[in-house]
Amino acid sequence: MSSLDPALVHALNARLVNYAEIGSTPADHALVQISTIAAVLDRKYDGDATIGELLKAGDLGVGTLNGLDGELIIVDGEAWQAPAKGPVRRVGDEEQTPFAVVTRFITDEIVEIDAPLNHAALIELMEQHAPPESGCDAVRIDGSFPTLHLRTVDAQTKPYPPFEQIVANQTEWHYENLRGTLVGFRFPHAADSVEMAGHHLHFISDDRSKAGHVLECSAGPATLRVESVGAMRLELPPGVELPGPDDRPTEQHLREIEGG
Secondary structure: OOOOOHHHHHHHOOEEEOHHHOOOOOOOOEEEEEOOHHHHHOOOOOOOEEHHHHHHHOOEEEEOOOOOOOEEEEEOOEEEEEOOOOOOEEOOOOOEEOOEEEEOOOOOEEEEEOOOEOHHHHHHHHHHOOOOOOOOEEEEEEEEEEEEEEEEOOOOOOOOOOHHHHHOOOEEEEEEEEEEEEEEEEEOHHHEOOEOOEEEEEEEEOOOOOEEEEEEEEEOOEEEEEEEOOEEEEEOOOOOOOOOHHHOOOHHHHHHHHOO
16 A cells, blocks of 8 residues: 655645544534545545444535445535435435545635626635645535536446546536535545545525536536645545655646536
């Protein structure tokens, strides 16, 4: 197994934890991550961590379920799935995830969005409020979303196909004038291959009927809340190792993760 990148350790006080530690010692301004982006791109679509354990570690997060079954949104301590087929549903504690990130959300900064911002302006606003020390934060936006372009992917069966093949057939939705909550994380470039540099965002409507991975959106009037994150606890499922220098995702892979 490779060791953690020293740049990541320096930026985020990153350390490996075992399964038993996932929800045992939740900490402020810290996140728990299951697996790595590099593992997802290597078809590692099964994990050992349960949703119940994740919810002990944090009350806000994003991810997916085993078999790459839809998009996972954790908000207010509840886990919801946006499946490719069927309605948005509450996820059971015993269900498992191959990839997820959670934090026990603490608001460090509040920014009011008085008028609608397009996607580029919204990302720029979040970049302006990212913590300079770690470059990592958790974000939550509550309010009005004039436009939303969301996606999810269908559950996969073994032998698992490559990720790019899955997102080539992703399910997409376009919505207008929804009220809801956007949640996600920003990671620095030091996290490349363990995570994806930049913002990873999911959305769920107030009535819990619409949800997914955010490809593009506009937001406002709304309230942006930011938590500065200074520590990462990383759990590796069986068969997953830390990525090496040659496992850094290409720009093409990152585009596939974000939009297909």
